[in-house]
Amino acid sequence: MQQEYSICFMCSVRCPIKVMVKNDDVQLIEGNPHAAGIEGSICPKGAAGVSLLHDEQRLKKPLIRTGPRGAGQWREASWEEALDYVAEKIKQIKDTYGGRSIAFTERAQLNSHISKTFMQAIGSPNYFTHDSCCKGSLNTAFRSLTGYADSSFGVDLERSKHVILYGRNYFESIELKAVKQLTRAMENGTKLTYIDPRVTVTATKADKYLMIRPGTDLALNYALMHVIIEEELYDKEFVDRWVSGFDELKKFVEPYTPAWAEQETGIPAAEIINLAREASAAKPSVIFHYGYRSSHYTNEIYVRRSLIILNALMGSIEAPGGIFIKKSAKDISKQPLHKLTEQDLPKVNEERCDGVGTAKFPTADPAHGVVQLLPQAILTEDPYPIKGLIVWRHDPMLSIPDYQTNKEALNKLDLLVVIDIHFSETAWMADVILPESIYLERGDSIQEVSGLKPSLFMRKPVVSPRYDTKPGWEIMKLLADRLGISKYFPYNSLEELWAYQLAGTGITPEDFAAKGFVTLCQEPVFWDRRDGLKFKTPSGKIELVSSLLEQNGLPSFPAYEPVKPPAEGTFRLLIGRNVAHTHVSTQNNPLLNELVSENLLWINNQAAAKLGIKDGQLVEVTSQRGKEAIRAFVTDLIHPEAVFMLHGFGRRVPTQTRCYNKGASDTMLQVNITDRVGGSPALQHVHVTVRPVA
Amino acid sequence: MSKFILFQDEKKCISCRSCQVQCKVNKGLGVGPKPNQIIEVGPVEVNGRLKANYVFLSCFHCDNPWCIAACPNGAIQKREEDGVIFIDQDRCAGCKSCIMACPWSAPQWDARKGKAVKCDLCKDRIDAGLKPACVTACPTNSLRLVRTEDLPDTKRVRFVRELVAREVS
């Protein structure tokens, strides 16, 4: 049996893997034993990669639509024909409306530099990723305080003395390395506090679980700051040296007492005071975890800012056991990987169709845009028409709130092209589907991983494609050839793509053979906390009063406004993840579907009793946008104001037989409302009613 | 008893079921049979604190296995050197007697092959110097393959550790 090293892609974490291969077939997938903090372990999704490879329901051949949109009528086509068709349509749109009328959206990935290059070469600013629907506001929060995006920060769980998680459900939304670090840390005495309106597996492992009223994290944090400042529990040296705007903060949090927060959050004032003191006792090795998916409410950016500020007050930034700034190759004086975007590409001066980066939407990150505004832009043609959309392994139909409106928007397009590995809800609406090989069958651009020890990882093909599929980087190149922009894609093979990236680094593809990765430095790099921190804000400090926000007329400390509580008889719809599934991409995987085959509606037992709902009963959930049927899970493990469901079910594509029509779709119920400062949609904004179905 | 046993520190288990999926993949099983399972108990509130247990259950590799007694074809066997109980797939006639006999539902029905399948402690992997598939996969190191004779020690050590912790806190 051969052993090959590669990178998983069953979710977005991209853990390093070892793949056992026999006769061009995968036998078993384990974590890469050489990768520190992985050591052979794997999550169920990673293990189930084998059943993705062998899945008969994958996309197998290019398809061209023959019937009306969404009717599921297709004919198989050759790659030549499908690509010619797409290129012809793109040319037509470009000639009639200009390059800006083509938009592109993808799940950020190793080849994103190729996608960005493609868009710039055809003259469109409208490149999107799914990021705004996930962590858009977290990104803006970090930039507003430190000048760095969220992706430049990491948490040093292993050395932390006290980790405080706000709904960051580490033990169900597994990142292998983090899970290993956290369990090891807890064995050595690290304290875990978990705050969530719902009891998750993480809650059951925590030393302290606090059930918070949904939507009130900001109130809790203002009160924590109040106590920390009043009792002088903060790291004075760090705050004096690295924080600006402390006096303004001090004044601002004065009215937000623990007694006030108790009313708002339902957490006893004594617990709040206790948490502030305990956190301070562990400083600077304490983590107020800033979260990952941060697209809950319209005030999301301020919630995320408050968490980062708490870390700043604890002096935990760049402290062992705190949160750290990831170091890139450049930071340790190594030549970084080359990206296609470094080329002399045509300048695109058009404004983005979502307004991001203009006065309309000044603070969200134009690097990935605000994708949930795309359906509106298509429908209203404001500021200009969007006629073509290319979608690469992203499923806007189910990722952007409000299914019906998304459908209308996609129906209005002249061209919808989907590159994917299976029939997503968006692929079902497409004109042309270009099937991609799965991660075990293809290689991708080399990955540069920044961190305390920056390193390079390689995904390479470990078996040959099962069907008539191609790697995405090749699909993009073949499209570019047909559009007369191939000079910006100076590669003809995976080897040439790698050679382009590695030029001048002194590293060769062979260097990856022994372990699957190359570490660029041996010891973790921490910057000196007295003089060596390099914040990218104008002042070089952590700006509590943020120049990014203030210059755009936005307040750094808006007065607390409660997120509208649900009226009597209605519930806030909370959504989340579990360990079996990634977003909307794994529900049809045979082994993962076996683990979790539908979602349930968690509802508090007292609320359920009032409504006459019994455990396991079918219920109807109704919002202002839609109606879904789902079975109830009646429990005291959720706050009475809320109901909860897993994201990603209620699927409408019949060819995905295992997940077809199972459970309910959250996007069918959600309203599309955005945190206008941070950029995330408020996915938990919607209120619903629930009634038993007789 | 067998020389080895799968020992689970259920405090560390997060009910992720990597052990289950990896076991199935390693044995080439599809949807249906589960040679190991996680039994979830809780969460319930005990003295103001939430408690939940996630208990790993596969085959115990018993001293006097009911499954062996029940099998009319002599398909279930005990490996001499280490006491591992395994099913000789060539001899299994698919009568399901072992499935009915085992009090722990350890043998499982593989409908695709029409045979019973059960945990064999990954004897092929052990022989090759590897850990069982479930043990390697476990993201929290909750699972370990331990020698049976080491087991009392392990328990005692854990007990003492807990005792010490109780006194200092």
Ligand code: SF4
């Ligand atoms: S299958 Fe059941 S009866 Fe047989 S050895 Fe295992 S636990 Fe014992």
Ligand code: SF4
């Ligand atoms: S030891 Fe092997 S066969 Fe037994 S449960 Fe673990 S993975 Fe399955």
Ligand code: SF4
């Ligand atoms: S893999 Fe480990 S943590 Fe996950 S369910 Fe199995 S024993 Fe528990």
